[in-house]
Amino acid sequence: MHSFTEENYLKAIYHLSEGNLMAVSTNQIAEMTNTKAASVTDMLKKLSEKKLINYIKYQGVTLSNSGLNAAVNIIRKHRLWEFFLVEKLGFKWDEVHDIAEELEHINSATLINRLDDFLGNPAVDPHGDPIPDRSGLIKHKKLVKVSEMKAGEQGTVSGVSEHSSVFLKLLEKLGLTLGSKIMITELIEFDGSIILTINQKTDRTISREVAKNILVML
Amino acid sequence: MHSFTEENYLKAIYHLSEGNLMAVSTNQIAEMTNTKAASVTDMLKKLSEKKLINYIKYQGVTLSNSGLNAAVNIIRKHRLWEFFLVEKLGFKWDEVHDIAEELEHINSATLINRLDDFLGNPAVDPHGDPIPDRSGLIKHKKLVKVSEMKAGEQGTVSGVSEHSSVFLKLLEKLGLTLGSKIMITELIEFDGSIILTINQKTDRTISREVAKNILVML
DNA sequence: TAATAATTTTAGATTAGCCTAAATAAAATA
DNA sequence: TATTTTATTTAGGCTAATCTAAAATTATTA
Known part of the structure; x- marks a missing residue:
């Protein structure tokens, strides 16, 4: 099997390339794994030898089939x-x-x-x-960011793209948890913040930054 | 916290000194952790510096209070x-x-x-x-080895002192699992093997070696 | 108790994963 | 396109945990 550390690199590459499908850069990986670029290069060589990634010097990296498998x-x-x-x-x-x-x-x-x-x-x-x-x-599932919704649109909160405790606690406080039905009541032009109605009861205003990280099923 | 490896050493020392209360030797630890004596010495120095063990060169080792705590x-x-x-x-x-x-x-x-x-x-x-x-x-609990029981004595199987899969599978096959009520039917003088009755139904013969590793509550 | 055997420790190396500093390549910009 | 900036890699080192071989200590036994 792969080491603890190798697994963390594979996971990081997976998360970074999700969506993009682009090759992931050394610096991106360094940031995600809290290491330095030089350490990442070392590990990329190792993962490459094990055929877990496709790596060309200076060109970034993608997961191979077996690497993807391990990451998933x-x-x-x-x-x-x-x-x-x-x-x-x-x-x-x-x-x-x-x-x-x-x-x-x-x-x-x-x-x-x-x-x-x-x-x-x-x-x-x-x-x-x-x-x-x-x-x-x-x-x-096809999910849409709240920040991309139009006034009057409705949906069910079905995911988040930010997993930090601070953010999740905020959602909790706002009453925005998985399964909450929301409707866009008003879009504030000034700063992009959004007023929405939760479960046809409570009205809340959220910033654009927060809205970007809440995912909704329409 | 302590590293994965440190934890394994502490656990090994704990298991080796249970019962004995004697100081544990370098070689014993090496055997239990599947390492060499020289590696153990290195680690003992480290654990000693962290005050997790009481260690005197050539004299073996015991757990300190904090080491015991960690092990438990x-x-x-x-x-x-x-x-x-x-x-x-x-x-x-x-x-x-x-x-x-x-x-x-x-x-x-x-x-x-x-x-x-x-x-x-x-x-x-x-x-x-x-x-x-x-x-x-x-x-x-005060448990007694089956090998120490006398003919006619009864008890409930309440533990094992050997945890290998081979041994446990054997007990399974014999119908000797936790909670089984047993009675010593006969002690065979020739080789120390024991005939016992399980749950007042089945008769089984077990070797002395097996009997040593089954613990019973009288 | 002196010699031998067994155990334990020291010395010196190795590997994985990380680092800093310097060198190189690629990208951005003048 | 030449220059500057940024990104990446290489070089050389460090630490934790391991190893083998040799030295030191303790235990055993003749």
Whole structure:
């Protein structure tokens, strides 16, 4: 198997290339893994030799098939553990990330598949992110940023693109959790902030910055 | 916190000194941790500097208070995870050791205390070993080896002192699991093997070697 | 108790993952 | 396009945990 550290690099590359599909740069990886560019170069050489990535000097990096496979598997584990922590152990959605970051490296296919069954094969984790199934398949839902919605539009909060505790706690305070039905009441031209109605009851104003990180199913 | 490796050394010292209360030797630790004596010496110096052990060159080693504390905590985690794997995920008692060996190093007091509550604060793990409570207290039951019982004596199988999969699978096959009521039917003088009656139904013969590793509550 | 055997420690190397500083390549801009 | 800036890589080192081989200590036994 791959080392703890190798797994973290693969995960970082996966997250950075999601959406873009572009090659990921050394500096991006360094930032995400809290290391220096020189250390990243070292590791890229190693991952490249193991055929987990496609790496050309100075040209950035993409995951190979086996690298992608490994990355998705780690993400599957991370999200299943997060689900477990919230649903079974009563953690809040802003408390689980760091613990799942450790649990995701536990190495046993049997364990994770049994956990999956025990949890009822959930489709999404507590932040609305899809959980890859045991074959590595991810069911991406088409989600829209609140910041891209028009006045009058409605939708259901189904995900977030920022996972920090500060942000999640804010949403909690605003009453914006997964499943909340929202309607765009007004778009403030001045600073791009948005007034929305939650569950046809409460009115709240959120900044454009916050709106960008809330994902909605229309 | 302590490194993964430091934790494994502390655990090894704990297990080796349990019962004996004697100082543990470098070679014993090397054997238990699958390393060489020279590596152990290096680590003992390190643990000693951290005041986790009492170490005098050539004289063996004992755990200090803080070392004992750390060791018991790891054992608490190991046993709670084993309980989880068997009771919630349907693993068999001979399958859980290696996975728990990884899970025991996950670092979160909140996690382990919530897991404890989720599991109903179990007193013993799937092998009958006592689970330390959150303050580190261990309720040792007075258990007797089957090899020390006399003909006619009865008891309940309550633990094992050998945790290998081979051994546990054998017990399974013999119908000797935790909670089985046994009675010593006959002691065979020739080789020390023992004939016993399980749950007042089945008669089985076990070798002295097996009998030594089954623990019974009288 | 002196010699031998066994155990433990020291000395010196190795590997993974990280670092800083310097060199090189690519991108941006004048 | 030449120059400057930025990004990336190389070179050389560091630390934790391991190893082998040799030296030192303790234990055993003749």
